[in-house]
Amino acid sequence: MFRPREMKRTVIIGSKNDLEKTIELLHSLEIVHINDYVSDDKEDEVRLGTPMTQASDISQYLLKLRSNAQLLEIDAENPLFSAKMTESQVKKDIDLKIRDIELSVLSLVETRARIEEHLKKIDDRISQLKPFAGIDIPLEKYRGYESIAVFTGYVRDLEKFESELSKITDEFDIFCSNDNEQMVALFISKIFAEKVMKLLPECGYTEVKVPEGKGLPEQSIKKLIISKQELSEKLEQTKNELLEFRKRNAEFILSSEEYLSIQVQKAEAPVRFATTDHSFVIDCWIPSHDLKRVRDVLEREIDGALYIEEFEVKHEENPPTLLENPKPVRRFEFLLDIYSTPNYRDIDPSFVLSLIFPLFFGLMIGDIGYGILLMVFGFIFMKKFKDSEGLSNIGWYIIVAGIFAFIFGLFLFGDMFGLAFQSSTAEGGHTIYSWSSLLGINIPIPSLIHKMEAFGLTQLLVISIIAGSLHLGLGLLFGIVSERKHNPKHAVAKIGLIFVLIALVLIIFVMADWTIGQWLAPLKQSVVAPLLWNYIIPSVKAGIYFGDLLIPYITIICGALGTVIILLSTGGFGLVEVLEITSHLISYTRLAAICVAKGAMAFAFNVIGIGLIVSGNIVLGIVGVILTVLMQLIVFALGSLSAGIQAIRLHYVEFFMKFYKGEGVKFTPFKYVRKYTTNE
């Protein structure tokens, strides 16, 4: 759980006659990560393999199928069926079926395109004819005069035009459109054409060209509309046929696409192998755990004709990473991949991440109401995006974080939607709302920590520092474990850092003396009391005063010891890490900061909203309810977003930097993730 699976580098050598069967077997085993062979010019005998002969045929079928699927707009995310086909069902007459589909799709799509083109032409013609529809002159009468000029178009200022025109001559005929548009057809002797042309722009003239053709425009339009209706019906019919066709064939298209993709994958696999004239060499990584099974299957099926040898991992090699975690934890591996895929020698922090990420998140939100909202929201998110791995994982994180926020809200903060269940007993004077005072019943959920009080903030800061020191300490321990073999110096330096960390935490403990004293008070009656008050506390508190600040002797000893260890192991440069760990420790105060900031925001909004609700005025009350809901949603959204980012940041920056290297290669087994077909 804390280490990636152990890998063995395996070389499989065999005769080319067995190549196809070997590929088939490796593909069905689904546990072999193939290393691509990089051709080396020096070796003439060994070359890159070539794809199998059937590869190009299959690729062509696949291409056809995919283009048809695209034409049919088949949605791979939303298949219309659920039953899986077996491979033999798909394989049967696959070439005939694909050809059939191609022909039908082509003819249907062509028909559709033809009709659509025709419809577009009709629309164009109608829009050309439309301006002339109001003038009862057949189209052919606009053309073919020797001595008459014809002007057609819109005239904005018709009155001016007519009066000016009559000043030029009275030998003209003007036809106006009878449907209120200022469309005009002017027939005038060519002698006056020039003058008219000068006059027209002054009256706001826009020319409209007379369309080709004969007959009355209005009648033509009527005819066109009728044929347009007919064509639209036809188009609808073709579209329905396509839909029907898609429904009938989607299953086959998707499953045969998958089948062919698998075939192509297998047929092109030799490109990743080294080959000679008669043999092939497969260089691959196999988990040690599965090696025996792979070996058994290969030897049994190919009758011992293969030579298989495995090697231990060498220092300079970088094997692929295959993490092994139970399902709820596996979802958190996604967060590792966003940062950087862990490398083979890294410690797998998924388990720690799956616990501490929601814990931090929950501490920052710490509210029953938001906790429930988060759970509901996360559940909806997961259901909605169940097809996308990343998004459904995020939904899962939200749910787990919601559970923790709920627990913290119930047991630590005792509040819901930023409102405590019980009124604060601390001094303050002014009235603060609480669920008990609002509802008039006593809800026995105490607030152990009040976010809105100075003492509460101190407590939260101390909790943050404790959480941070444990988290950083764990990170350093991981670092020691993972570096102890190949970088012992760094491992030793990390031991020094742990001492420095202890020294720092002790100073802060002494500074927060009073707060911690309050927490320890209940222990006064228990059996550990003498041990605590007689030995541990006095020994921590013994120290030198610098002004008001007490530096315990233990801090001085641990700090000096740690610094010396670091200096001896990594030299002066290692001291930078002392500064770094100090800033990292302070960085955890963000837990308290976000918690209080979010609490304060919710508190302020509640004071505004609830003040309105209890004001007694109905209108104000309704406004108050709406405002409160809106503002609560804002707090919820902002709070969850910042809590999520900060919780993950504490892992990425503070925690991972102590041990995590990343930049690994993901274990990608030679297989195909089937969705629509089965192997049987």
Added chain:
Amino acid sequence: MVEDIVAGIIAIGAGIAIGSAAFATAWAQKTIGAAAVGAAAENDKMFGRGLVYMVIPETIVLFGLVIAFMLIQKM
């Protein structure tokens, strides 16, 4: 009277501490964020890295917070 002035000056000091720290953080994040988005646009894998670089300066504002908190305690 004098105590009020002292308290006021402490409060102003605390405000300056967190305000200037927040400003510094914002400035640093502005530059890093712009570069990180650019890198992520070219290569999706940089998103996680970019996020990490982007949030590193946030610690600065927390230094301000801690100092401000310690000052307020003295009021």
